[in-house]
Amino acid sequence: MQQNDEFDNEGLKVTAELLSANPDFYTLWNYRRKTFLHIKDTVAAEELQTTMLNELSFLEQCLKINPKSYGTWHHRGWVLENMPEPDWKNELRLCNKFLEFDERNFHCWDYRRLVVKEANITPEEELQFTTNKIESNFSNYSSWHYRSKLLPLVYGDNSQPTGMKEEQLISECMLVQNAFFTDPSDQSAWFYHRWLLGRVTRPLRLESILICRPQGIVVVGLSHATELERTTKIHLAVGETMLSPKWRTANGESCSTVWICDTDVLSNNNATMKITVELQTSDPPQTVELAADESRVHWLRSYLPGTRFRHEISAAANDVLTQELTTLQQLHDLEPENKWVLLTVISLMRALDPLSHENETFDYINKLIEVDPMRTSYYLDLKSKFIIENALESRPPNATTVDLSNKGLTTLVHADAMVSMETVNLSHNSLQCLPDLGYLQGVRVLNLDGNKLSTCKAFYCLSSLEELSICDNMIKHCVTELLLLKTVSDISTTEDLGALKSCTRLTRLHLKGNPVCEKKSDIVDFLMSLEKKC
Template identity: 35%
Template sequence: MHGVAKVALDEFQRRDEETKRKKKIEVYLNIRDKIFSKTQNGSFDLDGLRYTAELLSKNPDIYSLWNYRKRTLSKLKENHCPHTDYAENDQKKSSFDNLCKRELELTETCLQKNPKSYGAWHHRFWVISRCIDKINIDFKCEVKRCDALLFLDGRNFHCWDYWRLLCNFFDVSTYDRLIYTKSKIDYNFSNYSAWHCRANLLLNDIKAKNYRQINVETYKFESKLVLEGIFTDVRDQSAFFYKIWLLNLIDSRRRDLSITKVDVEDDSLTIYFNDHVNIKSDSIVFRVGNDYRSNFDWKAEDGSRCFKIWTCKSNDALLMRDSDTFEINWLVQNRNLEFHMNRNRIITGSRDFVPVNEIGCTVTEELTANDELRECVRSELGILSQLVEMDPNEKWPLLIYTLALQKVDREVNKDRIISGLEKLKTIDPIRMRYYDYLRNDLGFLN
């Protein structure tokens, strides 16, 4: 182990250690051969469970033995009958549930031996999800076991993965999961795993609601939480990584909304936009010659209410497909945008495009809230500036402050952003190209 000095052994101690090692190898090979023989003969029985338990309790990382136990339990479950307890000289009858209970006890013993045993963690969840009735599993008790192991090592990703599997299996709400991760963060702000888990939960929630960025109230809460962690230890990286992730959830781009492509098939029309929009049935009118067509039943390609690609079924598509040119009139925010299509489907449209952030009828809630999010970040600039002043040569506060300036308004804050990135190159020269990349990505070419 790290930090533990090796103790020199004399000749007698070395011989004693070698004898013990050979004995362990002999026991292992004996049991291994028995199990392999049973597997080849299709013999999955209680004796096999006893043999493998003896070995796994000493070394829980032998996958083949865990696999043998899985096959044995699956076979016993199929038989739907009571089984003899596999402890020697014990004639007491026990149910299959009791057998599974002993299986969980074995995994617990193995995890005490090695808290990061892939095989033991996987087998424990396999037993819970495949062998035991859900109603008979004490979820709170399982979480307490996770708590005990995370108390010893808050970054034990095996335990975190097991906790996530449990939450999915028991349909635990996102809210309750966030409460759990916050409890781990409150205990230790430097818990990378808790921050990472929290980020995934929020990201999945955003996707589930078909949002493109974080909700304003959620951002305020998360930002307050992470700033507390940053002020606790300005040199701790975990909170800064999370703050960068939060800032990257904010869409700071100011783009013009337009149609980029139109596909016309025999019975369908597909329109491609350069950003996510919500199409109303009467907002788009097609004109072929003096003929006008509208009130199409538009559907987003991914089934959501806001997407870049929209399709509708229409017999009028044949008319448009066979014409040399046709025109698309799109009524957005009381402004009519015209796009002309020729036979080669090349778009020539009015340059009077509508800025995305002005279109209330075509964007989702989180996009219209973009200005509010920028104001949230603007209100944090003073605090972030204080962090920079506290330690001007520390990279993390300066990086966060520079990224925040970009989210508020990259053009107005251009000089301060460039100055921050140039200073970061002197503070952290090993990542010089990364800071050049950030500058170029913002359009501030060297």
């Protein structure tokens, strides 16, 4: 019909019958739209209005049959936008009706946003609507989510860290407390609560700089993962000379918090150098001085104790958080087995004072593992994260060693905050893989004894690594892998191989207690190949 330009009432009738049976046949909705556009040019406004009104009542029938059809709701919006006198207020009533039947119909919530915009409904009215919906049934992500969009419009306050007036924040906290005291297992309320306490978006800025003269590298840590060139640039100057180096990431990803550049300028002389790193944003440049005969230097952004990682948890003021913690602990007393309560208590403690609550936090995590064993690994990873954060927080600002041995770690997080570390002890944990190890560009001595590592992939790009101990792991094939890569290096110059080259500073390797040790000849070959390389 479309090919023959047949856009007439007959076509409307036929498509209507088909759509009544299957409203998700979008080609037919398209055909109807074309037909109406055709009619639009040929008839008077009054007749068009009548036609469109008929279409609306047809659509209402369709929606009654299937209230969750993308095509039908979209077509309804189109009809309203294309009719001479659209009655958007009536559409709002329609939405109210449909949401009364099913308050979780997100198709209708979506359509409602269009209607609200066109009908000039105030955010205040809509906020009241979400209040009513939540009162009739608070297990409703749609209502809570809509509320989160409306609150900043109605009660916005940019001077507050959460972006919302504090009184309103407190009153929202009360509302959501009512929900989780009524039903602490309902996830929607907890997610809203999490949103409410907010988090701080830190601007993109420099977090750390590491310069290693012998390797000829400059390593820059950023506040969040960034795709260089697309979002920003890192300018590098030695003295007054602007360099235009090529930046790469440790593992070859396109987006990272840690960027590395290789430059001959550093390794070519032993003089004192002033190196300036600047992001092409408003962040001020940082200059570090590499003294003569010094092989490395680093700079780290300084933080007040306990605040280094807080932005990930909450933006709310301390007194709000303290009040929340008190309430949640009451709920915990009533519902000691509830995982949402435990998780929220933990996150509030982290936000308030991660170091003094350390032991309680770990007790709660153990409790979580007990009540929700299906997510044991998740909780252990979370615990690892807290342990690492606390270790980094409690360490002197310029220390270059970090001891994370015997902590039960299951994952290594915040490796990007350890760029400048020289000695890292991760021995006797439960680490299985170390995807972010490449960030440790400054590490000279790395101890991973007594973990559960089965490959050595993580070590390829550690340019400063001199001594690696991986005794008592489960490495079977590392040697073969390293050997393979070595042979490849003769014919190719991929970034991974560049990293391997930098790994050649490795002079001591402890492999005792791995399955691979049974194949002595392989090891001999491997060590010989290392020597040759040096």
